[in-house]
Amino acid sequence: MTPEPASIVPRAVNDARHLFASGRTRPLAARTARLRALRALLTENQQAFEVALWSDLHKSAGEAQLTEINVILAEIDHTLRHLRRWARPGRGPVPVALWPARARLLSEPLGVVLVIAPWNYPVQLLLNPLVGVLAAGNAAVLKPSELAPATAELIARLVPTYFPDGAVRVVEGGIPETTELLLQRFDHIVFTGSGTVGRIVMKAAAEHLTPVTLELGGKSPVWFDDDAHLHQAARRLAWAKFTNAGQTCVAPDYVMTTPDRVPALVDALRRAITDMWGTDPRTSRDYGRIVNERQFDRLAALLHGTEVAIGGERDRAERYLAPTVVTVPTPGPTTGPDPGLDRGHVDRPAVGPDAHHPLLREEIFGPVLPILPVASAEQAVQVINGWDKPLALYVFTSSARTRRLFEQHTSSGAVVHDAGLIHVAATGLPFGGVGASGIGSYHGAYSWRAFSHLKPVVHKPLIMDTLRLAQPPFTRRGLRLVKRLM
Numbered sequence: 001m002t003p004e005p006a007s008i009v010p011r012a013v014n015d016a017r018h019l020f021a022s023g024r025t026r027p028l029a030a031r032t033a034r035l036r037a038l039r040a041l042l043t044e045n046q047q048a049f050e051v052a053l054w055s056d057l058h059k060s061a062g063e064a065q066l067t068e069i070n071v072i073l074a075e076i077d078h079t080l081r082h083l084r085r086w087a088r089p090g091r092g093p094v095p096v097a098l099w100p101a102r103a104r105l106l107s108e109p110l111g112v113v114l115v116i117a118p119w120n121y122p123v124q125l126l127l128n129p130l131v132g133v134l135a136a137g138n139a140a141v142l143k144p145s146e147l148a149p150a151t152a153e154l155i156a157r158l159v160p161t162y163f164p165d166g167a168v169r170v171v172e173g174g175i176p177e178t179t180e181l182l183l184q185r186f187d188h189i190v191f192t193g194s195g196t197v198g199r200i201v202m203k204a205a206a207e208h209l210t211p212v213t214l215e216l217g218g219k220s221p222v223w224f225d226d227d228a229h230l231h232q233a234a235r236r237l238a239w240a241k242f243t244n245a246g247q248t249c250v251a252p253d254y255v256m257t258t259p260d261r262v263p264a265l266v267d268a269l270r271r272a273i274t275d276m277w278g279t280d281p282r283t284s285r286d287y288g289r290i291v292n293e294r295q296f297d298r299l300a301a302l303l304h305g306t307e308v309a310i311g312g313e314r315d316r317a318e319r320y321l322a323p324t325v326v327t328v329p330t331p332g333p334t335t336g337p338d339p340g341l342d343r344g345h346v347d348r349p350a351v352g353p354d355a356h357h358p359l360l361r362e363e364i365f366g367p368v369l370p371i372l373p374v375a376s377a378e379q380a381v382q383v384i385n386g387w388d389k390p391l392a393l394y395v396f397t398s399s400a401r402t403r404r405l406f407e408q409h410t411s412s413g414a415v416v417h418d419a420g421l422i423h424v425a426a427t428g429l430p431f432g433g434v435g436a437s438g439i440g441s442y443h444g445a446y447s448w449r450a451f452s453h454l455k456p457v458v459h460k461p462l463i464m465d466t467l468r469l470a471q472p473p474f475t476r477r478g479l480r481l482v483k484r485l486m
């Protein structure tokens with residue numbers, strides 16, 4: 001990684017702005033050409049991406065394809081298929097009171113969009129927002145994560161070759177460069193990362209009244225009571241949790257189930273882990289590593305003094321932490337006669353900064369899965385409602401009533417039944433959080449909407465000057481007529 005000298009940052013933003021002002025990003029043909037260029041950047045350098053992701057995160061070629069490259073290719077293809085229709089001006093309704101008049105809805109690009117990405121899916125989370133940014137006719141400045149240096153360097157090297165006119169610029173670096181970037185004026189900022197940095201981004205954006213899309217994280221809970229499909233469901237749960245060594249924003253963070261189900265669930269998870277990553281996951285090419293020592297030490301500290309049911313083996317030199325399942329004690333009693341579904345009934349939140357167990361106090365973001373026994377699905381709902389709205393909620397149950405209970409009595413970025421993670425790959429669905437897990441959403445048409453301005457264009461011809469009724473001097477008859485028409 002070559003950090004950018006500070007002066008390069010404003011220059012990159014200015015160059016992108018000049019290019020946008022030239023109008024060269026706007027024509028539909030230019031947009032599709034850029035999407036094809038992005039496609040070529042990925043397909044012609046697949047192996048280089050696989051090598052970079054292996055170096056940064058020990059991500060296997062299979063996982064790199066599945067969770068990074070293919071997700072972006074699918075987004076590009078979906079966008080190319082629908083772009084013409086999205087870009088077509090729509091007809092806008094005009095009320096009778098304004099007749100005769102016509103209105104159209106024009107989508108116009110916002111300008112220069114800054115995309116700031118985290119390290120855990122360093123390709124997908126940088127280039128997937130770029131698909132919508134380019135499709136909407138904007139110029140872009142990309143800030144890859146300094147904590148995935150091989151991937152950042154590769155992208156910084158490839159982008160000028162595939163976007164020679166400078167419609168996409170890359171600024172490499174860490175906090176100083178991002179801080180410098182945030183001083184510039186952008187027309188939109190897409191930030192994916194932690195809530196702490198999300199707040200910094202939003203404050204900086206406020207200086208320029210720049211709108212933001214914040215893709216943040218949090219503790220995504222799981223409810224599990226599917227006795228009928230125990231092994232199948234546990235395998236899906238283990239896959240969702242331990243993919244990328246648990247370093248996924250929508251990874252299941254903790255599992256709630258009833259105390260009598262815990263032993264069977266632990267057995268089923270053990271079997272699933274062995275099936276997917278073998279008896280010693282350290283030797284599996286398909287099992288990832290923790291991104292750096294700082295994160296490794298944080299996770300090791302979280303495990304200190306906990307009752308490990310599966311895994312727990314670790315090696316700091318290799319940044320290896322085995323897929324680990326721990327059981328944590330049941331939270332304390334709730335107050336009030338009725339343990340209802342609303343916020344406010346929980347005495348001490350089971351999850352959140354004041355939780356009774358360290359693993360339940362912050363987003364884990366690693367291969368450690370706590371099982372939290374609770375009395376019932378209703379109590380699980382209370383636990384979820386006791387803290388920030390999560391990015392995703394996963395429900396493994398055979399009961400339609402239980403599914404409805406979670407859908408209707410909790411709020412989260414998304415709900416997935418009987419699986420985890422998969423909604424991220426559904427290009428037609430909005431992806432984003434709610435409350436503390438994020439602001440705004442993107443993917444497919446939702447990216448188009450997020451990175452365009454929908455501009456009503458109204459034309460009221462000068463003939464048949466009905467506007468005179470709304471102009472002084474007012475008459476009783478005229479006002480009565482306007483009122484009736486409105």
Ligand code: NAD
Nearest residue numbers: 117118119144145174175178193194197215216217218249
């Ligand atoms: P992070 O917030 O530490 O860093 C994200 C980006 O912000 C990086 O590019 C970094 O250079 C920059 N940054 C860091 N500190 C900064 C500062 N003080 N000022 C300005 N810029 C700064 O996040 P991370 O550790 O890379 O990623 C982990 C977090 O991201 C987790 O909370 C996870 O849940 C979340 N996440 C969310 C999504 C999503 O789609 N919602 C996806 C992946 C990760």
